[in-house]
Amino acid sequence: MRFLAALAAMTMAVSVAACGSSDSDDSSTGTATTATTTSAAGGGSHEGEVVKIAVVTDQTGLAAIAGVPELAGVKFGVDQVNAANELGGAKLEITSTADSATKVPQAVSEVSKAEKDGADVVLLGAITPEALAAAPIAQRAGLPLVSMHPAENLTTVGDHIFTIEPLESSRGPSMADYLKSQGVKRVATLYDSSNPTTALAAEKTVPEQAQRGGYEVVSRQSFTTTDTDFSGQVAKTIAAKPDAVFVNGIGAANNGVISALRRAGYKGIIYGTVSMGGGAIAGAGADAEGVIYTEPFSPGTTDPVGKQFVADYKKATGKEPLYFSAAGYDAVQLVAEAVKRITGEIDRDSLSKAMTEVTEAGMHGAQGSLTFTERQAEAPGLIVEFSGGQEKVVGGAQ
Amino acid sequence: MGQQAANTIVLGSSYLLFTLGLSLSWGVLGVLNLAHGAIFMIGAIVAYQVTKGSDASLVVVLPVAAAAGGACAVILELVAYRPIRNRLRHSAEGDLRALIASVAAASILVAVGDEVTDRNPQSLPPSLFDVHTTTVLGAQVTNIQLLIVGLALALTLALAWVVHSTNAGRAMRAFAYDPATARLLGVSPERLSVATMFVSGAMAAAAGVLLAINLNLVSAYMGDGLLLKAFAIIILAGVGSIGGALVAAFLLAFVEIGVVEYVSSDLKDAVAFALIIVLLLLRPQGLFSRGAWQRA
Numbered sequence: 001m002r003f004l005a006a007l008a009a010m011t012m013a014v015s016v017a018a019c020g021s022s023d024s025d026d027s028s029t030g031t032a033t034t035a036t037t038t039s040a041a042g043g044g045s046h047e048g049e050v051v052k053i054a055v056v057t058d059q060t061g062l063a064a065i066a067g068v069p070e071l072a073g074v075k076f077g078v079d080q081v082n083a084a085n086e087l088g089g090a091k092l093e094i095t096s097t098a099d100s101a102t103k104v105p106q107a108v109s110e111v112s113k114a115e116k117d118g119a120d121v122v123l124l125g126a127i128t129p130e131a132l133a134a135a136p137i138a139q140r141a142g143l144p145l146v147s148m149h150p151a152e153n154l155t156t157v158g159d160h161i162f163t164i165e166p167l168e169s170s171r172g173p174s175m176a177d178y179l180k181s182q183g184v185k186r187v188a189t190l191y192d193s194s195n196p197t198t199a200l201a202a203e204k205t206v207p208e209q210a211q212r213g214g215y216e217v218v219s220r221q222s223f224t225t226t227d228t229d230f231s232g233q234v235a236k237t238i239a240a241k242p243d244a245v246f247v248n249g250i251g252a253a254n255n256g257v258i259s260a261l262r263r264a265g266y267k268g269i270i271y272g273t274v275s276m277g278g279g280a281i282a283g284a285g286a287d288a289e290g291v292i293y294t295e296p297f298s299p300g301t302t303d304p305v306g307k308q309f310v311a312d313y314k315k316a317t318g319k320e321p322l323y324f325s326a327a328g329y330d331a332v333q334l335v336a337e338a339v340k341r342i343t344g345e346i347d348r349d350s351l352s353k354a355m356t357e358v359t360e361a362g363m364h365g366a367q368g369s370l371t372f373t374e375r376q377a378e379a380p381g382l383i384v385e386f387s388g389g390q391e392k393v394v395g396g397a398q
Numbered sequence: 399m400g401q402q403a404a405n406t407i408v409l410g411s412s413y414l415l416f417t418l419g420l421s422l423s424w425g426v427l428g429v430l431n432l433a434h435g436a437i438f439m440i441g442a443i444v445a446y447q448v449t450k451g452s453d454a455s456l457v458v459v460l461p462v463a464a465a466a467g468g469a470c471a472v473i474l475e476l477v478a479y480r481p482i483r484n485r486l487r488h489s490a491e492g493d494l495r496a497l498i499a500s501v502a503a504a505s506i507l508v509a510v511g512d513e514v515t516d517r518n519p520q521s522l523p524p525s526l527f528d529v530h531t532t533t534v535l536g537a538q539v540t541n542i543q544l545l546i547v548g549l550a551l552a553l554t555l556a557l558a559w560v561v562h563s564t565n566a567g568r569a570m571r572a573f574a575y576d577p578a579t580a581r582l583l584g585v586s587p588e589r590l591s592v593a594t595m596f597v598s599g600a601m602a603a604a605a606g607v608l609l610a611i612n613l614n615l616v617s618a619y620m621g622d623g624l625l626l627k628a629f630a631i632i633i634l635a636g637v638g639s640i641g642g643a644l645v646a647a648f649l650l651a652f653v654e655i656g657v658v659e660y661v662s663s664d665l666k667d668a669v670a671f672a673l674i675i676v677l678l679l680l681r682p683q684g685l686f687s688r689g690a691w692q693r694a
Binding site: 060061062064065068193221222223224226227228229231232233235236251252254255256259260263264265279280282283284285286287 | 401402405408409412509512517518519520521523524529531538540609613614615616617619620622623624626654655658659663664666667
């Protein structure tokens with residue numbers, strides 16, 4: 001009996017270790033496509049050079065909903081870039097994929113490890129607190145880091161830090177115009193105050209939208225990421241008689257709040273941000289019907305580059321890409337475009353400088369035309385309605 | 399006002415439903431089971447899996463999920479907690495190792511939850527329980543909320559009756575006082591600990607199903623927030639006090655909803671936990687705590 005118990009305990013320990021470890025990426029096909037020597041337009045010959053990409057994403061934890069498709073988008077992008085063979089003979093290679101597990105210490109540890117292992121660039125798919133903690137490590141080492149999540153003020157950490165997904169604030173005007181067109185006069189906010197990005201959207205972007213859209217913010221209620229009851233805040237919100245309620249949480253919280261609002265009898269507009277995108281609110285079932293949110297990308301995009309990305313991604317994977325995958329794909333495009341500009345040796349410094357040049361010139365990716373302010377992507381984005389289990393583009397850039 | 403009163407009753411009942419099982423295992427076995435939130439989640443996960451391939455109703459799914467939760471807790475007891483208790487009885491190191499074991503167990507169960515839900519928040523189908531809203535004394539409540547309130551109160555009364563008025567309850571209290579003496583009195587500590595953990599796990603899993611329907615949410619992390627609240631309730635009540643848990647659960651809910659209504663939702667947790675600190679400073683042993691000799 002004692003032997004069996006010990007055996008079971010060992011099995012549990014091994015399972016825990018397996019769950020928590022980062023592993024090298026044996027599924028990356030970065031070396032699967034044979035590159036031929038071609039000189040990149042404006043760049044030098046990089047025959048035989050390898051750009052080592054370390055990918056750190058939340059594969060587990062609350063933000064795994066984003067991290068998993070982000071990694072898929074990165075892998076797809078690397079495969080496509082290598083197959084196109086336009087980097088002067090250089091190849092992109094995913095040298096490691098690590099799980100930051102939606103935990104700040106884990107994200108810091110994995111970015112440190114990538115730095116020590118000699119990565120040329122880190123692609124980070126982690127929530128704002130993780131990104132803010134990990135970015136200084138990359139900055140001090142001169143290691144370019146691209147965040148695939150929007151993280152307010154992240155690029156102020158330093159000139160080696162980039163953000164490829166546009167901030168919610170850059171989509172604010174589109175949502176304001178949409179709400180105005182729906183006759184909205186009174187708006188309430190119900191948001192996660194324990195996350196800097198969700199809080200900033202509610203406390204800064206929504207009031208700015210209200211000014212533009214000519215409506216009033218009549219109630220402000222908050223919750224935290226691990227809350228499982230929203231009844232008090234929902235009752236206060238409904239009592240303020242809003243025409244629309246701005247809901248902004250992370251992961252499961254959005255579903256809980258949406259259902260709590262509908263079950264408490266709220267019949268007005270529920271709207272939110274990209275945190276509702278990528279199928280995240282599908283689990284709320286019928287309660288999610290008609291919810292509006294902004295996204296930098298949707299499979300229904302009419303942007304030509306975005307449409308091509310959707311078609312290619314579906315062909316390669318058999319699935320429609322989520323916006324997280326589009327962010328991962330665009331992060332790879334940023335690196336690839338930078339490599340094309342490098343005339344000398346590819347290293348962290350030359351890559352970082354070239355990436356800065358790309359952001360100064362702007363780029364066109366799966367998320368559409370991206371401009372950058374201080375290496376932070378911006379784009380008007382799309383307004384999407386969740387209807388019949390699908391996303392329907394109802395406004396925004398198209 | 400009426401609506402927030404109804405919200406307080408529902409929230410207090412939810413806290414109570416979650417806390418009862420944890421209070422039982424902590425009070426009787428002295429096990430601070432940090433995997434309780436994960437077992438709660440497993441109840442919802444089992445319901446999610448069962449209803450994926452069938453139109454099974456709550457009458458069928460609830461016992462199945464409860465049995466699964468009970469089995470999880472018993473496995474933990476047999477594989478981890480009991481061996482640690484037996485080797486390091488009466489030592490702080492033993493308590494700490496049991497605590498770490500419960501964290502490891504929770505991690506494994508959460509990983510299972512992540513896999514089953516595909517790392518996305520899911521929900522239970524309407525075929526399991528058709529939620530609809532009704533008006534009671536001017537407040538809007540759903541039928542699942544009424545069920546949660548009724549079941550929380552019924553289980554509290556049932557547990558109090560078992561502990562105080564049955565032979566099994568007397569055995570539990572004797573075991574809580576001194577396992578060695580309880581053995582001399584004919585109590586089998588092995589069977590008692592298995593039975594206690596099964597009931598604790600079953601109650602957690604049943605709570606998981608009901609709260610998943612109420613929240614319209616099945617997530618691997620749905621137990622995280624409740625675990626902290628449950629510990630606060632048990633400590634405030636006094637470990638092992640069932641009546642105390644009832645009072646503390648509703649007190650915490652009352653303060654939280656009151657702060658949202660009259661102060662600010664930003665301060666909900668801060669004010670609630672500050673109040674708990676003040677109460678514990680005034681009565682460190684908890685509001686309803688009695689010594690083990692008194693309980694026995």
